Every structure is written in structure tokens, then in C-alpha cells.
Amino acid sequence: MKADLSDLNAFVAVARAKGFRDGARAGGGSASGLSEAVRRLEAQLGVRLLNRTTRSVAVTEAGQRLLDRLGPALLEVETALDVVNSFRDRPAGTLRLNVPVSASRLILPTIVPPFLAAYPEIRLEVVAEESFVDVLAAGCDAGIRYDERLEQDMIAVPIGPRVQRFAAAAATAYLDRAGRPAHPRDLLGHACLLGRFASGALTTPWEFERDGEVVRVDPAGPLIVSVGGAIDLAVEAAIAGSGIISLFEGWLRPHLDSGALEPVLETWWQSFPGPFLYYPGRRLVPAPLRAFLDFIKAGHRA
Incomplete structure (x- = not known):
């Protein structure tokens, strides 16, 4: 059974984007064109690949199996076609x-x-x-x-950068109110702002290091955000005085430099490659x- 390559690409675009509009936006086509291509492919294969509602698109079991095999295969096709790039200026x-x-x-x-x-x-x-x-x-x-x-x-x-650090910080108002930790274990008595990975695991323990001594603590606090998209919310909460945050130094550096946040346990900040x-x-x-x-x-x- 032969399927049109453009129809296969249309299915992959929609499945990955979980929608016809987003698939069209990513691929530069039209939503109606993608919809017609997927219908054509489903008719040829004789199986439903996508479940559609007015608000969402979900891949069926058959569609997921096809997607798992098509992704790498289409990438190899692109790579093969890319060989001609060596002849371009x-x-x-x-x-x-x-x-x-x-x-x-x-x-x-x-x-x-x-x-x-x-x-x-x-x-x-x-x-x-x-x-x-x-x-x-x-x-x-x-x-x-x-x-x-x-x-x-x-x-x-x-x-x-070949060396990065995790930094801990809080608003001066919070530290004036709750006290400034002198040792990582002091964080157990503070309000700490945490993250949760997509796997469900928390961004704990927090790890600190000084003079060869490594200390791991499992703090708790009033706010847990998803790692990635909601981290800025935790940063803003720290600036507002809700508690102590631990994050990449580069992420917090602008707020440290402006004074919106104050370093916490800076001599314990851990470096990593x-x-x-x-x-x-x-x-x-x-x-x-x-x-x-x-x-x-x-x-x-x-």
C-alpha cells in the first residue's frame, strides 16, 4: 500500500501539534488542507488515526503506532533530501x-x-x-x-557556559521577617517555593556544597509550580516575599542585581557542568x- 508523502507529513504535523490549526501554524500550510490530507490518508488505510472534537484532536491507538514509526522514517527522508544542500552556496x-x-x-x-x-x-x-x-x-x-x-x-x-550554579534567594522583606538562614538545614524552618517535574517528582532535595561538604535538604512551602512554564510565577512569588526560591543563578541574576531578591546561603551555592x-x-x-x-x-x- 502506497501513501502520499505529503499526507503522511500532514498527519504527523497534526498529531504532534494536537490540532489542525497549530499543525498548520507550525508547518506553514492551512488547517483545511491538513484536515483533507488526514481524511484522505485514513480513507486509504481504512482506519481512524485521529479522534476529533470541536475543541481537540487526539491520536488513536492505531495513529500512535503509525506516528511512532513515521517520525524517524520521515526524518531520514529529510536527511536524504538534504544531501543536495552540499551543492548550495x-x-x-x-x-x-x-x-x-x-x-x-x-x-x-x-x-x-x-x-x-x-x-x-x-x-x-x-x-x-x-x-x-x-x-x-x-x-x-x-x-x-x-x-x-x-x-x-x-x-x-x-x-x-561550561560552569553554572544553583542559587537560592528571597526578598529582603521576607528575610527581615523570617530570618536569614546560616546553614542549609535552616531552610527546613522556612517557606520554600518548589517545582514539580512532568514525571510528578518535586525539585527536591535542594543540594548545597561548601569546602567539600554536601548537604541535601527537603524543604516545604506554600507554592509548587510546574517546572518550565510556571517557574516565572515562583520567581515573582519570591520577589513578592512569599518565600525562598532555588533556581539557576542565570535565571535569578537580573533580580539579584536589581535588589529585588537577596542571595541566600551564597557561599553554599553548588556549581555544575x-x-x-x-x-x-x-x-x-x-x-x-x-x-x-x-x-x-x-x-x-x-
Whole structure:
């Protein structure tokens, strides 16, 4: 059975976006065109791939199985077609990156604008999320992760600062009211603002280190936010005096510099290695990704 490649691409776009409008927005087509393509594919296959309501689109079991196989396959097709890019004066095409929200906030802003200026024929698509996905299955060319999250068969290239720190901070008004912790264990008596990963796990224990001594504490507090999209809410709550927050130093630095937040236990802030851009080593590197790698290796690491 042969299916039209454009219809398969339409199905993948809608399934990943969980909607025809968002799929069209991501792919540059029209919602009606995607809808017709998916209907045509379902009619040809004789099976429903998507459950549609007036408000949402959900992938059926058959659709999910097809999506799991199509993602990597279509990426290989793109890679094969990308071979002709080597005959162009300038690389062109789409580069898809899967990154944590922290990287989209702290690493990419100083890299993306000059990269797009240097390669105007490349379209960059960035998916920021906290769940750890198979970049190929997700239809992405590469991702950004920290060392402990890298898979064994991936090629990793340093990106961003090579040393980062976790910082703890609170509003001066809160510390004047509740007292300033002198030791990490003092946090157990404070209101702490926490995060929750998509897996359901909390962003605890908080870890501190000084002179070789590592201290882990499990604080509690009045606010728990989802890691990624709601972290700014926790930052604003800390600024408003709701409690102590622990986060990437780079995320809190503007508020520390402005005085909106005051450092807490600064001599205990723990350092950790910076992130890596990673991609599968078992396939040809698409021209847009090769251009991005060369750009990073040339020193544009943030």
C-alpha cells in the first residue's frame, strides 16, 4: 500500500501539534488542507488515526503506532533530501531543536539571533519542554541536555557556559521577617517555593556544597509550580516575599542585581557542568544542523 508523502507529513504535523490549526501554524500550510490530507490518508488505510472534537484532536491507538514509526522514517527522508544542500552556496532548510525551558531562557537567546542572521535561509524551530524525549521520535534533529541526561549513542558538543550554579534567594522583606538562614538545614524552618517535574517528582532535595561538604535538604512551602512554564510565577512569588526560591543563578541574576531578591546561603551555592548540544551519531548530519554545529564550535556558545 502506497501513501502520499505529503499526507503522511500532514498527519504527523497534526498529531504532534494536537490540532489542525497549530499543525498548520507550525508547518506553514492551512488547517483545511491538513484536515483533507488526514481524511484522505485514513480513507486509504481504512482506519481512524485521529479522534476529533470541536475543541481537540487526539491520536488513536492505531495513529500512535503509525506516528511512532513515521517520525524517524520521515526524518531520514529529510536527511536524504538534504544531501543536495552540499551543492548550495548557503545551507537551507529547517533545524528542529528539543531543549529544556532553562536552555531556551538562558542559553539560546544570545546564540539564535546571530545564527539566524548568519544563515538567513535556515528556519529554526525550537521545542522547549522538561520531559526527556527521543529527539528522533519527536521529529527533532538535535537537543540540549546536561551530561547526566545524555544517551550513550549520542554525539555531544558543549554549548553555553561550561560552569553554572544553583542559587537560592528571597526578598529582603521576607528575610527581615523570617530570618536569614546560616546553614542549609535552616531552610527546613522556612517557606520554600518548589517545582514539580512532568514525571510528578518535586525539585527536591535542594543540594548545597561548601569546602567539600554536601548537604541535601527537603524543604516545604506554600507554592509548587510546574517546572518550565510556571517557574516565572515562583520567581515573582519570591520577589513578592512569599518565600525562598532555588533556581539557576542565570535565571535569578537580573533580580539579584536589581535588589529585588537577596542571595541566600551564597557561599553554599553548588556549581555544575554546563549543557551539551547532542544529536544521533548513526545518521548523516543535515546541513542546517551542520551549520549550527559549526557556529557553536566557532565560539558562539552564549
